[in-house]
Amino acid sequence: MSVRALIVDPSASESVRLAEVPEPVAGAGQVLVEVHHASLNHGDLNDARSGRVPPGAVLGSDAAGVVVRAAEDGTGPAVGTRVVALTSGAFAERAAVDVGALAPVPDPVDLAVAAALPVAGLAALRSLRAAGLAAGKRVLVTGASGGVGRFAVQLAAHAGAHVIASVGSAARGAGLAEAGADEVLIGLAGLDRPVDIVIDNVGGPQLVEAWALLAPGGSAQSVGWTSGQPAVFPPYATIGPAKSLTSFVNEGEFGPDLGVLVQRVAEGTLAAQIGWRGSWERVAEAAGVLRGRRVNGKAVLDIGTIGTIGTTGTQS
């Protein structure tokens, strides 16, 4: 049996196109998920262009849908369970998913919202945790208008931190104050008091500026590098009282923290701000707006025929 999927094709627009592929086979410790929604990440686009996901392979990382075949070893959720997952091959009508890489989605949470969570939500949650997030800390989030940034702002604000959201323009900052940001800045202009934590999504010169603002004992987490520019530290910028710049990557078992994120959504303390939504047939358009810094929050793809209800629908 075959399923439709978005596969890597270097000759296609954004190096991705719809194709028929063999239905994935769930191996040991895996369930088969009927994918209803997925979200698009910079990492997916980089994977398609760099060859990390090879030509012909199914692209995608963030998926939400329904289990249609349980794991043969009896682990994981039963058939019919709504789940969210961080998995390779997410952009397909069906995906084989490790039971440790998914979490059940509580009833009140829309699957399209759940699909927005994995890569960006885990990066926000885990980088803040690694940085020692606590009430009263001053947290700077760069690229706060994007997927990781909007989750990080909300999570830090909910923890009682003082949150400074840095964006590229006033329009890009829309909704961030409501999401919990105490200050919304264009770039880092006007920020003259030190911060305890930096969640950096931008890299380049902004990372150098953010480093200079980091207080002794502080932690800067290098999550992303959307600027694509080099970071040039002036002489002696790294000399002084101890503070750290740490590399970050989503790795390990994702299920438990995905459970934390969907629970927060169910409780109403975390919202997925979906700035673009449409059929997966419009993936090239989604990639263009994401790259063009025109998505406030997440871009969500409705997969197959199940979710093709236009850009404003909420059904899943």
Ligand SMILES: NC(=O)c1ccc[n+]([C@@H]2O[C@H](COP(=O)([O-])OP(=O)(O)OC[C@H]3O[C@@H](n4cnc5c(N)ncnc54)[C@H](OP(=O)(O)O)[C@@H]3O)[C@@H](O)[C@H]2O)c1
């Ligand atoms: N390490 C990991 O495991 C991990 C996990 C998730 C994401 N990431 C990475 O983290 C980064 C953010 O991901 P995301 O999903 O939040 O992406 P996103 O939704 O596109 O947001 C990125 C933000 O960066 C800013 N930006 C984009 N291009 C820029 C440029 N040329 N100069 C300055 N700022 C720019 C934009 O804000 P403005 O338009 O407001 O300036 C944009 O909102 C990406 O590089 C992604 O690959 C890494």
